Amino acid sequence: MIGLAGCGRMGAPMLAALRDGGTRAIGFDIVDKGTDHITTNIMAFAPQLETLFCVVRDEDETNALLFDTQNLMGTAPNLQRIFICSTLSPRYVRGLRERVPDHITLIDAPMSGAVVAAKNRTLSFMLGGTADDIADATPLLSLMGRHFHHMGGFGSGMQAKVLNNLLAASHTAMTRLVLDWADEAGLETAALLNLIETSSGQNWLASGYESIEFAKHGYAPDNSIGILVKDVAAALDAAPDGADTALPKQVQATIRALKARS
CATH class of the missing domain: 3.40.50.720 (NAD(P)-binding Rossmann-like Domain)
Incomplete structure (x- = not known):
């Protein structure tokens, strides 16, 4: 079974x-x-x-x-x-x-x-x-x-996974920041996402913004954003000895501070 x-x-x-x-x-x-x-x-x-x-x-x-x-x-x-x-x-x-x-x-x-x-x-x-x-x-x-x-x-699959998710976390953090700044500048979200899709800023979260279930969520310990925070911790646990972990830790903190978008 x-x-x-x-x-x-x-x-x-x-x-x-x-x-x-x-x-x-x-x-x-x-x-x-x-x-x-x-x-x-x-x-x-x-x-x-x-x-x-x-x-x-x-x-x-x-x-x-x-x-x-x-x-x-x-x-x-x-x-x-x-x-x-x-x-x-x-x-x-x-x-x-x-x-x-x-x-x-x-x-x-x-x-x-x-x-x-x-x-x-x-x-x-x-x-x-x-x-x-x-x-x-x-x-x-x-x-x-x-x-x-x-x-x-x-163990190699998991090592690859946490590295992949570290990139996904960075995409999430920066894409959400960009969209918030775009709101302040009066840019229309759909128009900006269409631009990003065909430009150098293209990334997974922006491409799937309307279909990824957590794309607009704020942080909660038990939701997918919370899981992403946990996944960055898993990557940090496997960081090479002596590695500079400042950027991953900042990405993790940024994701933990996310507020929901409408």
């Missing part, structure tokens, strides 16, 4: 894609989602579990799922493969190999594209693992995504 833990904004459409693709997939979440294929009862989820997609929020929830509160290492005797899809510190992810039994295949498979790509089944996956493990996993991942980037051994 395939299970997906963490049926939130990203996990729920990913689970739907797996089920629509003909797999026998069920979900687990600590919050009741009101559907019969997502359970809050770990013992209705764990015993038959063979492949797990972990899409929980952060390291604390990952620890709870795998080792502590839900303890899949102790409650899922048939578990053979885990995909780590959450965006976490690469240092933490690499450390999982020592904590998870050797007979369980570990693949880091964080994804990019936001909720719109999850719903459209066009996610980009950044993958870490052996070539054989990635080849075996690709048909399943193809139900949810369109782009697959094998970055190297286990």
